[in-house]
Amino acid sequence: MNQACKAIIIDDEAWIREGLSEHVGWRELGIELVRSFRDGTEAYAYLEQEPVAVVLSDIRMPNMTGLELLAKLHERRGARPDLPLPKVIFLSGYEDFKYAQEALRLGAVDYLLKPAEVEEIEAALARAKRMAEESQERNVVPGEAAGAGSDRCGTDEPGSYLIKKAIHMLTTRYGEDLHLSDIAGELFITPNYLSRLFRQETGKSFVELLSDIRLENAQALLSKETMKIYEVGAAVGYSNPRYFSEWFHKNTGMTPGEYRNLHYGTVT
Structure with missing residues:
Protein backbone atom coordinates (compact mmCIF):
# COMPACT_ATOMS: atom_id res chain seq x y z
CA MET A 1 0.00 0.00 0.00
CA ARG A 138 2.12 19.26 -4.94
CA ASN A 139 5.53 18.13 -3.70
CA VAL A 140 5.30 20.09 -0.45
CA VAL A 141 5.94 19.02 3.11
CA PRO A 142 2.74 17.46 4.51
CA GLY A 143 1.23 19.90 6.95
CA GLU A 144 1.73 22.89 4.65
CA ALA A 145 -1.05 22.13 2.18
CA ALA A 146 -3.97 24.53 1.95
CA GLY A 147 -6.11 24.25 5.03
CA ALA A 148 -3.54 22.41 7.14
CA GLY A 149 -3.02 25.30 9.47
CA SER A 150 -3.71 28.55 7.66
CA ASP A 151 -4.68 31.50 9.81
CA ARG A 152 -3.81 29.60 12.99
CA CYS A 153 -0.29 30.56 13.89
CA GLY A 154 1.20 32.17 10.80
CA THR A 155 4.61 30.83 9.86
CA ASP A 156 5.66 30.17 13.44
CA GLU A 157 6.60 26.67 14.49
CA PRO A 158 4.56 25.35 17.44
CA GLY A 159 7.52 25.60 19.79
CA SER A 160 8.02 29.26 18.93
CA TYR A 161 4.31 29.90 19.16
CA LEU A 162 4.12 28.40 22.64
CA ILE A 163 7.11 30.41 23.85
CA LYS A 164 5.62 33.61 22.45
CA LYS A 165 2.46 32.92 24.43
CA ALA A 166 4.48 32.09 27.55
CA ILE A 167 6.57 35.26 27.29
CA HIS A 168 3.43 37.32 26.76
CA MET A 169 2.07 35.86 30.00
CA LEU A 170 5.27 36.81 31.82
CA THR A 171 5.37 40.36 30.46
CA THR A 172 1.74 41.02 31.37
CA ARG A 173 1.56 39.11 34.68
CA TYR A 174 5.05 39.47 36.17
CA GLY A 175 3.52 40.99 39.29
CA GLU A 176 1.76 37.72 40.12
CA ASP A 177 3.19 34.77 42.04
CA LEU A 178 4.02 32.90 38.84
CA HIS A 179 5.45 29.40 38.62
CA LEU A 180 6.53 27.32 35.64
CA SER A 181 3.73 24.86 36.35
CA ASP A 182 1.14 27.66 36.17
CA ILE A 183 2.22 28.74 32.70
CA ALA A 184 2.58 25.16 31.46
CA GLY A 185 -0.91 24.33 32.69
CA GLU A 186 -2.42 27.24 30.80
CA LEU A 187 -0.59 26.16 27.64
CA PHE A 188 -1.72 22.54 28.09
CA ILE A 189 1.81 21.14 28.15
CA THR A 190 4.02 19.67 30.87
CA PRO A 191 6.40 21.85 32.93
CA ASN A 192 9.39 19.79 31.76
CA TYR A 193 8.56 20.38 28.11
CA LEU A 194 8.02 24.12 28.66
CA SER A 195 11.31 24.32 30.54
CA ARG A 196 13.11 22.77 27.55
CA LEU A 197 11.37 25.19 25.19
CA PHE A 198 12.49 28.19 27.26
CA ARG A 199 16.10 27.06 27.05
CA GLN A 200 15.84 26.20 23.38
CA GLU A 201 14.06 29.37 22.24
CA THR A 202 15.51 32.02 24.59
CA GLY A 203 18.71 30.54 25.99
CA LYS A 204 17.38 31.23 29.48
CA SER A 205 15.41 29.33 32.09
CA PHE A 206 11.89 30.31 33.11
CA VAL A 207 13.21 31.75 36.39
CA GLU A 208 15.93 33.75 34.65
CA LEU A 209 13.56 35.23 32.10
CA LEU A 210 10.93 36.13 34.69
CA SER A 211 13.62 37.74 36.84
CA ASP A 212 14.85 39.80 33.86
CA ILE A 213 11.34 41.02 33.12
CA ARG A 214 10.71 41.92 36.75
CA LEU A 215 14.04 43.72 37.02
CA GLU A 216 13.39 45.79 33.91
CA ASN A 217 10.01 46.86 35.24
CA ALA A 218 11.33 47.51 38.75
CA GLN A 219 14.01 49.80 37.34
CA ALA A 220 11.42 51.65 35.28
CA LEU A 221 9.19 52.17 38.32
CA LEU A 222 12.09 53.23 40.54
CA SER A 223 12.99 55.84 37.94
CA LYS A 224 9.79 57.62 38.91
CA GLU A 225 8.92 59.01 42.33
CA THR A 226 5.26 58.08 42.11
CA MET A 227 5.62 54.84 44.10
CA LYS A 228 7.29 53.95 47.37
CA ILE A 229 10.01 51.32 47.17
CA TYR A 230 7.95 48.63 48.90
CA GLU A 231 5.12 49.37 46.43
CA VAL A 232 7.50 48.85 43.54
CA GLY A 233 8.52 45.50 45.00
CA ALA A 234 4.91 44.39 45.33
CA ALA A 235 4.17 45.56 41.79
CA VAL A 236 6.83 43.28 40.32
CA GLY A 237 5.96 40.21 42.35
CA TYR A 238 7.87 40.65 45.62
CA SER A 239 5.56 41.45 48.51
CA ASN A 240 8.36 41.12 51.07
CA PRO A 241 10.31 44.43 51.01
CA ARG A 242 13.47 42.86 52.46
CA TYR A 243 13.52 40.09 49.89
CA PHE A 244 12.88 42.59 47.10
CA SER A 245 15.82 44.71 48.26
CA GLU A 246 18.14 41.68 48.45
CA TRP A 247 17.02 40.43 45.04
CA PHE A 248 17.46 43.86 43.45
CA HIS A 249 20.93 44.28 44.98
CA LYS A 250 21.97 40.84 43.78
CA ASN A 251 21.01 41.71 40.21
CA THR A 252 22.22 45.31 40.03
CA GLY A 253 24.82 45.76 42.75
CA MET A 254 22.66 48.50 44.27
CA THR A 255 19.75 48.65 46.67
CA PRO A 256 16.47 49.99 45.28
CA GLY A 257 17.05 53.22 47.22
CA GLU A 258 20.55 53.63 45.80
CA TYR A 259 19.27 53.02 42.29
CA ARG A 260 16.56 55.66 42.72
CA ASN A 261 19.01 58.20 44.19
CA LEU A 262 21.48 57.55 41.38
CA HIS A 263 18.80 58.01 38.78
CA TYR A 264 17.61 61.29 40.16
CA GLY A 265 21.14 62.41 40.76
CA THR A 266 21.80 62.24 37.04
CA VAL A 267 18.57 63.86 35.90
CA THR A 268 19.06 67.35 34.54
Whole structure:
Protein backbone atom coordinates (compact mmCIF):
# COMPACT_ATOMS: atom_id res chain seq x y z
CA MET A 1 0.00 0.00 0.00
CA ASN A 2 1.12 3.56 -0.71
CA GLN A 3 3.20 4.95 2.13
CA ALA A 4 1.11 8.14 1.99
CA CYS A 5 -1.84 6.12 3.31
CA LYS A 6 -0.26 4.70 6.47
CA ALA A 7 -1.62 5.64 9.91
CA ILE A 8 -1.05 5.04 13.62
CA ILE A 9 -3.23 5.30 16.73
CA ILE A 10 -2.07 6.77 20.04
CA ASP A 11 -4.17 6.40 23.20
CA ASP A 12 -3.32 5.35 26.74
CA GLU A 13 -6.57 3.38 27.04
CA ALA A 14 -6.17 -0.12 25.58
CA TRP A 15 -9.90 -0.54 24.96
CA ILE A 16 -9.97 2.64 22.88
CA ARG A 17 -6.99 1.51 20.81
CA GLU A 18 -8.65 -1.84 20.21
CA GLY A 19 -12.00 -0.26 19.40
CA LEU A 20 -10.52 2.12 16.87
CA SER A 21 -8.51 -0.68 15.29
CA GLU A 22 -11.51 -2.99 14.95
CA HIS A 23 -14.45 -0.71 14.18
CA VAL A 24 -13.03 1.94 11.86
CA GLY A 25 -13.17 0.95 8.18
CA TRP A 26 -9.48 1.44 7.54
CA ARG A 27 -9.35 -0.71 4.41
CA GLU A 28 -12.45 0.92 2.95
CA LEU A 29 -10.84 4.33 3.53
CA GLY A 30 -7.70 3.22 1.73
CA ILE A 31 -5.63 3.65 4.89
CA GLU A 32 -3.27 1.07 6.35
CA LEU A 33 -3.24 1.08 10.16
CA VAL A 34 0.33 0.04 10.87
CA ARG A 35 0.70 0.41 14.65
CA SER A 36 -0.99 1.48 17.88
CA PHE A 37 0.78 3.13 20.83
CA ARG A 38 -0.11 3.92 24.44
CA ASP A 39 1.68 7.27 24.65
CA GLY A 40 3.39 9.96 22.61
CA THR A 41 6.90 8.90 23.59
CA GLU A 42 6.52 5.45 22.04
CA ALA A 43 4.84 6.88 18.97
CA TYR A 44 7.50 9.53 18.42
CA ALA A 45 10.28 6.93 18.61
CA TYR A 46 8.46 4.94 15.93
CA LEU A 47 7.87 7.99 13.72
CA GLU A 48 11.58 8.76 13.83
CA GLN A 49 12.12 5.55 11.87
CA GLU A 50 8.82 4.98 10.05
CA PRO A 51 7.05 8.12 8.79
CA VAL A 52 3.29 7.86 8.34
CA ALA A 53 0.70 10.13 6.74
CA VAL A 54 -1.98 10.18 9.45
CA VAL A 55 -1.91 10.15 13.25
CA LEU A 56 -5.09 9.59 15.27
CA SER A 57 -4.21 10.55 18.83
CA ASP A 58 -5.55 11.25 22.29
CA ILE A 59 -4.47 14.56 23.81
CA ARG A 60 -3.94 13.81 27.49
CA MET A 61 -1.50 10.93 27.94
CA PRO A 62 1.38 10.10 30.31
CA ASN A 63 5.02 10.81 29.39
CA MET A 64 4.23 12.95 26.33
CA THR A 65 0.91 14.63 25.57
CA GLY A 66 -0.56 14.77 22.11
CA LEU A 67 0.22 18.48 21.89
CA GLU A 68 3.86 17.87 22.80
CA LEU A 69 4.06 15.17 20.14
CA LEU A 70 2.69 17.56 17.52
CA ALA A 71 5.18 20.25 18.54
CA LYS A 72 8.08 17.76 18.40
CA LEU A 73 7.03 16.64 14.93
CA HIS A 74 7.23 20.23 13.74
CA GLU A 75 10.63 20.64 15.41
CA ARG A 76 11.80 17.49 13.66
CA ARG A 77 10.75 18.96 10.33
CA GLY A 78 13.26 21.75 10.84
CA ALA A 79 16.09 19.26 11.36
CA ARG A 80 14.84 16.63 8.90
CA PRO A 81 12.96 18.33 6.06
CA ASP A 82 13.05 15.04 4.14
CA LEU A 83 10.64 13.46 6.63
CA PRO A 84 6.93 14.09 6.03
CA LEU A 85 4.84 15.85 8.64
CA PRO A 86 1.80 13.65 9.33
CA LYS A 87 -1.74 14.94 9.45
CA VAL A 88 -2.82 14.77 13.09
CA ILE A 89 -6.39 14.21 14.29
CA PHE A 90 -7.03 14.52 18.01
CA LEU A 91 -9.57 12.69 20.14
CA SER A 92 -10.53 14.67 23.22
CA GLY A 93 -12.71 14.16 26.27
CA TYR A 94 -15.24 16.94 27.00
CA GLU A 95 -13.10 18.33 29.83
CA ASP A 96 -10.22 18.58 27.37
CA PHE A 97 -12.04 20.85 24.93
CA LYS A 98 -9.59 23.72 25.41
CA TYR A 99 -6.74 21.32 24.71
CA ALA A 100 -8.35 20.54 21.38
CA GLN A 101 -8.76 24.21 20.53
CA GLU A 102 -5.06 24.70 21.20
CA ALA A 103 -4.29 21.69 19.03
CA LEU A 104 -5.97 23.32 16.05
CA ARG A 105 -3.90 26.43 16.57
CA LEU A 106 -0.80 24.24 16.46
CA GLY A 107 -1.80 22.81 13.10
CA ALA A 108 -3.90 19.71 13.82
CA VAL A 109 -6.23 18.72 11.01
CA ASP A 110 -9.24 18.16 13.25
CA TYR A 111 -10.42 17.19 16.71
CA LEU A 112 -13.24 14.95 17.81
CA LEU A 113 -14.90 14.82 21.19
CA LYS A 114 -15.07 11.45 22.91
CA PRO A 115 -17.11 9.36 22.54
CA ALA A 116 -17.07 10.02 18.80
CA GLU A 117 -19.22 8.14 16.31
CA VAL A 118 -17.36 5.86 13.93
CA GLU A 119 -18.72 7.88 11.02
CA GLU A 120 -17.18 11.08 12.45
CA ILE A 121 -13.81 9.41 12.86
CA GLU A 122 -13.91 7.98 9.35
CA ALA A 123 -14.84 11.36 7.86
CA ALA A 124 -11.90 13.02 9.64
CA LEU A 125 -9.55 10.26 8.51
CA ALA A 126 -10.74 10.58 4.91
CA ARG A 127 -10.11 14.32 5.04
CA ALA A 128 -6.63 13.82 6.52
CA LYS A 129 -5.80 11.22 3.86
CA ARG A 130 -6.96 13.53 1.09
CA MET A 131 -4.88 16.40 2.49
CA ALA A 132 -1.81 14.17 2.73
CA GLU A 133 -2.24 13.03 -0.87
CA GLU A 134 -2.72 16.60 -2.10
CA SER A 135 0.42 17.66 -0.27
CA GLN A 136 2.37 14.82 -1.82
CA GLU A 137 1.08 15.63 -5.31
CA ARG A 138 2.12 19.26 -4.94
CA ASN A 139 5.53 18.13 -3.70
CA VAL A 140 5.30 20.09 -0.45
CA VAL A 141 5.94 19.02 3.11
CA PRO A 142 2.74 17.46 4.51
CA GLY A 143 1.23 19.90 6.95
CA GLU A 144 1.73 22.89 4.65
CA ALA A 145 -1.05 22.13 2.18
CA ALA A 146 -3.97 24.53 1.95
CA GLY A 147 -6.11 24.25 5.03
CA ALA A 148 -3.54 22.41 7.14
CA GLY A 149 -3.02 25.30 9.47
CA SER A 150 -3.71 28.55 7.66
CA ASP A 151 -4.68 31.50 9.81
CA ARG A 152 -3.81 29.60 12.99
CA CYS A 153 -0.29 30.56 13.89
CA GLY A 154 1.20 32.17 10.80
CA THR A 155 4.61 30.83 9.86
CA ASP A 156 5.66 30.17 13.44
CA GLU A 157 6.60 26.67 14.49
CA PRO A 158 4.56 25.35 17.44
CA GLY A 159 7.52 25.60 19.79
CA SER A 160 8.02 29.26 18.93
CA TYR A 161 4.31 29.90 19.16
CA LEU A 162 4.12 28.40 22.64
CA ILE A 163 7.11 30.41 23.85
CA LYS A 164 5.62 33.61 22.45
CA LYS A 165 2.46 32.92 24.43
CA ALA A 166 4.48 32.09 27.55
CA ILE A 167 6.57 35.26 27.29
CA HIS A 168 3.43 37.32 26.76
CA MET A 169 2.07 35.86 30.00
CA LEU A 170 5.27 36.81 31.82
CA THR A 171 5.37 40.36 30.46
CA THR A 172 1.74 41.02 31.37
CA ARG A 173 1.56 39.11 34.68
CA TYR A 174 5.05 39.47 36.17
CA GLY A 175 3.52 40.99 39.29
CA GLU A 176 1.76 37.72 40.12
CA ASP A 177 3.19 34.77 42.04
CA LEU A 178 4.02 32.90 38.84
CA HIS A 179 5.45 29.40 38.62
CA LEU A 180 6.53 27.32 35.64
CA SER A 181 3.73 24.86 36.35
CA ASP A 182 1.14 27.66 36.17
CA ILE A 183 2.22 28.74 32.70
CA ALA A 184 2.58 25.16 31.46
CA GLY A 185 -0.91 24.33 32.69
CA GLU A 186 -2.42 27.24 30.80
CA LEU A 187 -0.59 26.16 27.64
CA PHE A 188 -1.72 22.54 28.09
CA ILE A 189 1.81 21.14 28.15
CA THR A 190 4.02 19.67 30.87
CA PRO A 191 6.40 21.85 32.93
CA ASN A 192 9.39 19.79 31.76
CA TYR A 193 8.56 20.38 28.11
CA LEU A 194 8.02 24.12 28.66
CA SER A 195 11.31 24.32 30.54
CA ARG A 196 13.11 22.77 27.55
CA LEU A 197 11.37 25.19 25.19
CA PHE A 198 12.49 28.19 27.26
CA ARG A 199 16.10 27.06 27.05
CA GLN A 200 15.84 26.20 23.38
CA GLU A 201 14.06 29.37 22.24
CA THR A 202 15.51 32.02 24.59
CA GLY A 203 18.71 30.54 25.99
CA LYS A 204 17.38 31.23 29.48
CA SER A 205 15.41 29.33 32.09
CA PHE A 206 11.89 30.31 33.11
CA VAL A 207 13.21 31.75 36.39
CA GLU A 208 15.93 33.75 34.65
CA LEU A 209 13.56 35.23 32.10
CA LEU A 210 10.93 36.13 34.69
CA SER A 211 13.62 37.74 36.84
CA ASP A 212 14.85 39.80 33.86
CA ILE A 213 11.34 41.02 33.12
CA ARG A 214 10.71 41.92 36.75
CA LEU A 215 14.04 43.72 37.02
CA GLU A 216 13.39 45.79 33.91
CA ASN A 217 10.01 46.86 35.24
CA ALA A 218 11.33 47.51 38.75
CA GLN A 219 14.01 49.80 37.34
CA ALA A 220 11.42 51.65 35.28
CA LEU A 221 9.19 52.17 38.32
CA LEU A 222 12.09 53.23 40.54
CA SER A 223 12.99 55.84 37.94
CA LYS A 224 9.79 57.62 38.91
CA GLU A 225 8.92 59.01 42.33
CA THR A 226 5.26 58.08 42.11
CA MET A 227 5.62 54.84 44.10
CA LYS A 228 7.29 53.95 47.37
CA ILE A 229 10.01 51.32 47.17
CA TYR A 230 7.95 48.63 48.90
CA GLU A 231 5.12 49.37 46.43
CA VAL A 232 7.50 48.85 43.54
CA GLY A 233 8.52 45.50 45.00
CA ALA A 234 4.91 44.39 45.33
CA ALA A 235 4.17 45.56 41.79
CA VAL A 236 6.83 43.28 40.32
CA GLY A 237 5.96 40.21 42.35
CA TYR A 238 7.87 40.65 45.62
CA SER A 239 5.56 41.45 48.51
CA ASN A 240 8.36 41.12 51.07
CA PRO A 241 10.31 44.43 51.01
CA ARG A 242 13.47 42.86 52.46
CA TYR A 243 13.52 40.09 49.89
CA PHE A 244 12.88 42.59 47.10
CA SER A 245 15.82 44.71 48.26
CA GLU A 246 18.14 41.68 48.45
CA TRP A 247 17.02 40.43 45.04
CA PHE A 248 17.46 43.86 43.45
CA HIS A 249 20.93 44.28 44.98
CA LYS A 250 21.97 40.84 43.78
CA ASN A 251 21.01 41.71 40.21
CA THR A 252 22.22 45.31 40.03
CA GLY A 253 24.82 45.76 42.75
CA MET A 254 22.66 48.50 44.27
CA THR A 255 19.75 48.65 46.67
CA PRO A 256 16.47 49.99 45.28
CA GLY A 257 17.05 53.22 47.22
CA GLU A 258 20.55 53.63 45.80
CA TYR A 259 19.27 53.02 42.29
CA ARG A 260 16.56 55.66 42.72
CA ASN A 261 19.01 58.20 44.19
CA LEU A 262 21.48 57.55 41.38
CA HIS A 263 18.80 58.01 38.78
CA TYR A 264 17.61 61.29 40.16
CA GLY A 265 21.14 62.41 40.76
CA THR A 266 21.80 62.24 37.04
CA VAL A 267 18.57 63.86 35.90
CA THR A 268 19.06 67.35 34.54
